[in-house]
Amino acid sequence: MNKREELLTEKQIRRRTFIAFTFLFLFLGSAILGWQWLHRQPTDHGAIQPLRKVLDANEFIFSSLFSKKHFAKTYSKDLPLPHPRVNGKIGLNSAFDTATWKLHLVKAPGDTLLIGIDEIKALPKTEIIFDFKCIEGWSQVTHWGGVRFSDFVKKYGLDEQSKMMFAGLSTPDDEYYVGIDTKSMMHPQTILCYEMNGKPLPLNQGYPLRLIIPVKYGIKHLKRIGTISFSNYRPPDYWYERGYDYYSGL
Template sequence: MDYKEEILVSEKKLRNKTIISFTVFILLLAAAVFAWQKLHEQPKVADVPKPLRTVLNANENFFSNFLSNNHLAKSFPVSQAVKNVRVNGNVGMEADFDPSTWKLQVIRKPGDTLFVTLDEIKALPKTDIVFDFKCIEGWSQVTHWGGVKFSDFAAKYNLNAQTQMKYAGLVTPNKKYYVGIDMPSMMHPQTILCYEMNGKPLPMNQGYPLRLIIPVKYGIKHLKRIGTISFSNERPPDYWYNQGYDYYSGL
């Protein structure tokens, strides 16, 4: 590469070129600052400026291509699971809950609800999973859960038509916490309707009697204490999405 090639330029030409270059430079700098300010003034979609939300949704389209039932969260030996499992949220866990009357409600379509008891769920084939639970805050913890695969549950209760839809929506009995989950993630072989933690029934603060464990998502999607499950082709409401987080939140 011939770098040291000198050329002669008249002072006038050099001055003009410098002025033009710096004018363009400063204009672009100002444009960048202006664009940054405008970005934050854009109308918001679920608490995120619309242009950013559009890209986040596009990210979902792009990265969901990599989601595969063959891509499993790494499993760990049970001995590596922690005893003190972190409790990081209590929305939907309020004291207004009566365990004795609880039944899982599966809304097959409006006006057609299936009621399933905990014992009926426990009668289905059990799946144990020990995996690195990842919180959107950035921490993670190897934890041990037991329950029934959602895909097994759907097969047993003939939810074929429902699982052809794009999303599942889960809501706590008091309707204070709710998540929306894309169907491929819901049907992932590691997604379970969970009733056990460390081999014992779920503690109240971990969502007794039944919670979602979905390793391909951040913890915000692992809804505790499932009241109802419904299905739709539109995104069901999502608690943290409304507060500015990514809807997909897939790992």
């Protein structure tokens, strides 16, 4: 049996007990002090700095799992779908003229291409029905249609740009903006979306063009795309600035 036995005096037992409990209280005390220390640290983009460093390390670790061959589960068209939830209006509140909208594609600083919605609709269409996942924890099977971002890249000769680290997207009024690694942007399920449930996007879902990127949480699915640009540095990201993980990859 794995039990060691010995004979000790009361005094020895008391001494050993005292030492062991001292270690326990030192440990629990330092756990509390450590927790308090953590909360005294400066914040980095809304998150406590040491935590932010680990979140960035998590990105490094978990982005290695990323593969273009890992797909978000898709669903059949026959399934009755719930009405897609409208969960964010940031960037959609400014006066907006749908008739004059053009996508601003910044190929390089000073080299911006303006693209109309009809040109985008002329590209091969891709539809996806997947479980849209909000960072709040809810999810909804929803149906979207548009052009694969990778097809868009091919059509507009963005090979060089797509090899940069990040794409930055923002609404026409620049109130909402996201930064996304180009690997995720080039995933075959990522689409520049102009249809929901087979009909043009409603205004509150980002008419005329929004991003659908199933490998990310909903916060990255920017509605009403105004500008797309590329960078090797993290483009500004609305929720990142408010303490969320930059990568937010699923």
